[in-house]
Amino acid sequence: MPEVIRSVETVGEAILEMLQLRGVDTVIGGAPTSMIEAFAKYRAQGKPAPRAILTPHEQTAVAMAHGYFAATGRPQAVYLYSTVGTANGVGGIINAARARVPMVILSARSPIAEQRGVAGARDIHVQWSQESYDQAAMVREYVKWDYEIRRADQVADVIDRAFEVAMAEPQGPVYISIPRDVQAAAMDEIRASAASRRITDARMMPDPARLDEAADLLASAENPVIVTSELGKSAAGRAALARLCDVGGFGVLEASPVYSNLDPEHPCHLGYIFASQVSPDLEKADVIFVIESDVPWFTARVTVPDSAKVIQLGIDPFYQRLPMRGFPCDVPLIGHAEPALEGLGARLESRIPADLRDRRIAAHRSRRQDQQAQLRDAIAREGQLSEITPLWANHCISRLLDNDTIVVNEYPIDLRIVQPGAAGSYFGPSHAGGLGWGFGAALGVKAARPDKTVICTLGDGSYYYCVPASCHQIAAAEDLPMLVVVFNNGGWNEVRKSVVSTHPQGWASKANEVPLTRFGVRAGFEKIAEAFGGFGAVVEDPAELLPTLEAALRAVKDEGRHALVNVVVSV
Structure with a gap:
């Protein structure tokens, strides 16, 4: 060398x-x-x-x-x-x-x-x-x-x-x-x-005998479901999952996704699991295939049948650095997801009858279409309200997306509406929950991909934590034009929901206002962007939200300025 x-x-x-x-x-x-x-x-x-x-x-x-x-x-x-x-x-x-x-x-x-x-x-x-x-x-x-x-x-x-x-x-x-x-x-x-001699890039292959076990379970399952959170870190792994779904008609749930793990338009995409959401697919599953997911379901909210077999696939499917993790694993697949999914697809191609696969895909598609119709109706209703709801705000943001958009999200986005398309078009927060990640991460994405339109979505709590003056200064000084949308509900809404969930019949749930969850002032976040030469706007009227977002995006694309829209949303 x-x-x-x-x-x-x-x-x-x-x-x-x-x-x-x-x-x-x-x-x-x-x-x-x-x-x-x-x-x-x-x-x-x-x-x-x-x-x-x-x-x-x-x-x-x-x-x-x-x-x-x-x-x-x-x-x-x-x-x-x-x-x-x-x-x-x-x-x-x-x-x-x-x-x-x-x-x-x-x-x-x-x-x-x-x-x-x-x-x-x-x-x-x-x-x-x-x-x-x-x-x-x-x-x-x-x-x-x-x-x-x-x-x-x-x-x-x-x-x-x-x-x-x-x-x-x-x-x-x-x-x-x-x-x-x-x-x-x-x-x-x-x-x-001249070139590093410390090469680490090598595909880790799961034990073939364990792949056979997993294939046997998936081939004989009546109600299989796949759960993933971080498979989309690898575009090749994401593509391999889509191919496996095409082979077996397996439905896929994304659990608090950090990346876009499956094209949301794929008929086998069943939706998303977040803290306030559960899925009936898990409660009736007989085989659950977990792929690169530290928390595939919430045991305090979902009852998974004891009889359900659990396959776990990942570089470290046991997440050994987490002090406690109690999810079962009947079949461990240790290695990179792409070769494992390729191996499973090859084993299953002749074992899943075409009519069974087609029935599954048709059922997934039909249910998805019903859900989308209900969601469209809800969006239309909320667009007529006097206040901006999170659902309507997500709808308006979705209207800004194109094939060159990357969304960096710290908590408020509804992925049923703001749907990530291609691999690498969505990045969500680490499950560690260290608030203040989103704005800085979006700046890093923009620095790395200056050709892309970057939209960063934050809650007001996340915005406080991100050291806003630091981020706005960098956006201006380093010429990183991007759009920041702050969902401003004036407090810690997740904390409020957590208190009520923990004590559903308690004093806080009966109070007009849950203590220590409201900030008490309406901050003019848009003024901070303006202080650093950016475009700033505040919106309270649902009818004005989309035009304001479009104006902000024009400032980003045509004027080369970063922009912030302070969206006052209902709790």
């Missing part, structure tokens, strides 16, 4: 060279001190360097890296400042960990040296106060690997190890701390293989 030798001046510059060599095209958040020096050097000399996106807050940086990977499948580098910056980014790191999103997190650390004459030695007050006994301990439960660079000759191996661990299945974030004086240490050259 050819070796690359590059002249450098410091460890910080060597790190930047290695990141670029390993395919990082964007460093998000900022950079350690000596990497900033390297960026300045490259700019002065006209040398190519990764795009540097400065974020005013670390939570935004981690969310952007999350969105960038979701849109491209390529991990990027994130910079966090010391202990306090790491603390700001922890929520995003938890999201990435639970969503199995790889990224290389670089964090400054207080210098080791205190004495005069050492480049980068401690020279400001915080470098004593910010130091911790174990800086990575804050994130160790949620990163796959952490390490601290202490020597110049480690740089190439540490960066290669970081990408190796981040990209190996199950994928996830990794964390590298770098003391400032180590960053600033003199270094003459960096040596590394």
